[in-house]
Structure formats: C-alpha cells, structure tokens
Amino acid sequence: MTPMKDSCASLWASRLRQNQGIRSLMEDLGQVTGHPEEILLGGGNPAHIREAEDIFTACFQSLASDPNLKALLGDYQAPIGNDRFRALAAEYLSPHLDANLRKDNIAFFNGSQNAYSFLLNIHSGKMIGGNFKKILLPIVPEYIGYADQSIEADVFLAKEPEVIPTGKHRFRYGFNKENFDLSNIGCVVMSRPTNPTGNILPLEDIQWIEERTKKNSIPLLIDLAYGNPFPNLIAAEEPITYKDGRTLSLSFSKIGLPGVRLGIVMANPETIEILSSYAAVGNLAVGNLGVYMMEFLFQKNILPELAKNVLRPFYEKKLELATSIFESEFKKYGVEYEIHDPMGGFFLWIRFPNLSISNHQLYHLCKDKRLFIVSGHYFFPGLNSDFSHTKECIRLTYCRKEEELARGAHILAEIVASHQAKSK
Ligand SMILES: Cc1ncc(COP(=O)(O)O)c(C=O)c1O
Known part of the structure; x- marks a missing residue:
C-alpha cells in the first residue's frame, strides 16, 4: 500500500x-x-x-426501442427516484410484503450496498443528543459489505452466536439471546438469508428482537438481497413482511442484474426523507436504467414467477x-x-x-x-x-x-x- x-x-x-x-x-x-x-x-x-437472461434481454431491447430512451439516457432521476416510479414500486410491492406502502415509503439506490452506506450512517455514530450509538448485528457471521461502511470507527457490536450441531458434518448458528442489550444501539441489522452462511433467522427470533427494538424506537434493518419476494432464495422459510419500525431492502442483483445497480429501500417516511437528502449529496441521483427496467418487470409481474x-x-x-x-x-x-x-x-x-x-x-x-x-x-x-x-x-x-x-x-x-x- x-x-x-x-x-x-x-x-x-x-x-x-x-x-x-x-x-x-x-x-x-x-x-x-x-x-x-x-x-x-x-x-x-x-x-x-x-x-x-432472455427476459432481461427482452426488457433491455424494449427500452432501447422506446421513445422514452431519450429520457433514460438524457435526464437525471430525482435523488431517490421520480415519484412515478416510487408510486409504482409502492403499489406493486405492497401485496408481496403484506403492507400498504406509499411512495413516501420507497427510495431507490444504485444497488442496496449504496443504500446501506447511507442507512448505517443515519443510525449510528454521534447523535443529535450527543451520545454515541452503535449498530447491533444479532448474529455474526454477517455480510462483509457492512463492515467499514460507517464513517465512525468501532461502530459494530456483535456477540458469539450459538453453534447448533444439526447432523453429521452440519451445523447452524443460532441467535444468542443472553445479555441482549440495546443501550446505545442506533439500529439492528441482519441479512435474511444471511450472506455468508445461508442462515435464515426464524420469525420467532425476529419477533423477539422486535419486541425490544420497538419499545426503544430502534429501527430493525432487514436486508433481503436474497430474500422475498425476489429472488426469494429462502426455501421453506417464512417470508418477511413490511411493518412500521422495519427498514427493508431489496436488490436487483441476485435476480441476475448486478450490473444494473438497483436497490430498493422501504422504510418510514422520515427515514426516506433523510435518505433523499443523503442521496442528493452523495449520488445526485439514482441511475435510470434500473428504475426503467423495474417498471417493465413490475408492470408485467415477471419476478415472482x-x-x-x-x-x-x-x-x-x-x-x-x-x-x-x-x-x-x-x-x-x-x-x-x-x-x-x-x-x-x-x-x-x-x-x-x-x-x-x-x-x-x-x-x-x-x-x-x-x-x-x-x-x-x-x-x-x-x-x-x-x-x-x-x-x-x-x-x-x-x-x-x-x-x-x-x-x-x-x-x-x-x-x-x-x-x-x-x-x-
Ligand atoms: C446481503 C447483501 N446485501 C447487499 C448486497 C449488495 O448488493 P447490491 O449493491 O448489488 O444490491 C449484497 C451483495 O452481495 C449482499 O450479499
């Protein structure tokens, strides 16, 4: 170096x-x-x-021959997406996440990695009241991409997970409830399924955590890059729904479009509002290609199938x-x-x-x-x-x-x- x-x-x-x-x-x-x-x-x-790939190619070709191509290439999007696309995503995703989402619950980013680099800094570090808040990872190992996204050092907090033998040559990590402490925690974060392990935290554990985060108004961030409703690589496990107090993120990458860089965040309007300010400063605007492809894929209801x-x-x-x-x-x-x-x-x-x-x-x-x-x-x-x-x-x-x-x-x-x- x-x-x-x-x-x-x-x-x-x-x-x-x-x-x-x-x-x-x-x-x-x-x-x-x-x-x-x-x-x-x-x-x-x-x-x-x-x-x-055939579906994505058809989508791309349709955009290329659309008169809107000029706007796709030649106009900026609003920082977290134009209202039209946010309203469309809210309407489309609501039944999939058992929620009544509105455009004010939706923000688009250049990949969900990009979204997390803002989200984690909104909820950690030095707070308005002067105290310092950390990010709690209820289970580690956890996604490599969160580490070092915080501008402040020493922001992450984690405990050893339970190690549960599940068969010959098999084990899984379990959520360790012992001494669970939310003092000085700004947010709780998990990926579900978890990258790197493929673990899926049971809904009962999430509820247990949420009973405590809600009491303390601490947001629970659930990263659904591999989860429901797409790519939905969660085998038989229960899907996640959106509710108040949760911030969910989806990604177009693991459906097969990592080069497009589209991430979608669902959160309460206050969080979305802060994200919009952050996105304007850090990104200026979300890229157009992802949101235009999303419009095509959502309108034709392609992704769940x-x-x-x-x-x-x-x-x-x-x-x-x-x-x-x-x-x-x-x-x-x-x-x-x-x-x-x-x-x-x-x-x-x-x-x-x-x-x-x-x-x-x-x-x-x-x-x-x-x-x-x-x-x-x-x-x-x-x-x-x-x-x-x-x-x-x-x-x-x-x-x-x-x-x-x-x-x-x-x-x-x-x-x-x-x-x-x-x-x-
Ligand atoms: C759990 C998890 N979250 C977020 C991301 C970021 O994905 P992207 O920025 O491509 O949406 C990844 C990528 O590997 C991931 O594994």
Missing part, C-alpha cells in the same frame, strides 16, 4: 485503506485474467441463467450438486469439515476445525493455485471475543459450472488436507 501523508488523509480514509474485506473480494471478481484455470468461487455474482419457476429450482439443484462434489473430495482427502445448513442464498460456509493455518492463509494458498474463495475472518464485524470460527471458516459460491466446482473442490481439499493440525 502506498503510504499516505498524514495531512491529506482523514481518519476515515485511513481506516478505509486498511479494510481489505469487500475491496479484496470485489477486486478479485473484477480483475480475473480469464485464464482457463481460474476458479471463481469468491465473489457474489449470481449465476448466468439462460431463461432469466421467475423466482419460483427458474431461480429457486436452479439454485436448489446447484446446491445439491455443489455439496455432493465438495463432500466427496473432502472425504477422499480425509478433510475434517462442517458445512453451515444452506437454508438460502447461494453460498456455502464451510468450517475446517483442524486447520493448522488461518483461513486468510488458506485463501492465499488457494489463490496461488488460481482458486478464489473468501476468507471467513472478514464476516465478524463488532465481535471482540476469540471465537475459533473466525479463523476456521471460508465462504464460497456455488453459482459456477460443475467442472469449475469440481476443480475447485479438488484444490481446496488437497490444500486443507495438507494443513490439518491433527487427524482423528
């Missing part, structure tokens, strides 16, 4: 420069060389699914395939492993309990062989205890082709097998 002169860097800038989590992941994604041996199991790109008939079956099949490929390689090489119950999303969270090196070192060894994975240590912002999983776990995507998964599994198993502390 090139040294930075003290006088030209804020504390925030220097903290950002030290963060290698989301940046390293996205740089790995963007800087692949196209080498035939590269195995890209690191980043969060959705799979390329023919049926979905796409999720049900194409996306979910595709990812369920991939999950089955990937687990069987990885488990058979692990067994072949005598690798000791545990996989988090993959309840949703499209990642596998794998723990190697006898790894003699850190997961970060494992990442580098894999990268040397052109296999890209993500080291799990990045996913525990705010956790200050010595939880062994922070050093033993990795995340990988199963969106890739079968032969790529097979080569990846082979390399990973070989490396882990040669770096195990003890064999049973």
